Amino acid sequence: MGFMRIFKGYWMPPSPTFPGRIIRLRELTSLIGLSRSTVYDFLSPRSPRYSPDFPKPLRLGVSPRSAIGWRLCEVQQWIATRQTTQ
Known part of the structure; x- marks a missing residue:
């Protein structure tokens, strides 16, 4: 099941499909x-x-050199549109 984490005082299993x-x-x-180069x-x-x-991508900090990430829901939506157009 993997590790557990606290969310608003409740123990919850990690969720790979959490929309946020x-x-x-x-x-x-x-x-x-x-590949990484294709993404860029x-x-x-x-x-x-x-x-x-x-x-x-979203900047995950306030510095211009901070890490970046993508919203999983947007990536899944992009994948779905690519599958329907091909």
Whole structure:
């Protein structure tokens, strides 16, 4: 079952489908089956692979050098739209 964590005073198992969950790049690449460089190509308007509908990353801190992540629900929605258009 994995480790347990406290959420508002209750013990809960970790939930991979929690809608507000933020995923990092390693999990994103494993979910979509694309490489790190392809993800950044999708995000860069100067790239020929630029995809304006690809989910935008969130900065996880206040510093410009802080870590970034993606909302799991947005990534899942992007995957679903790609599956229906292909």
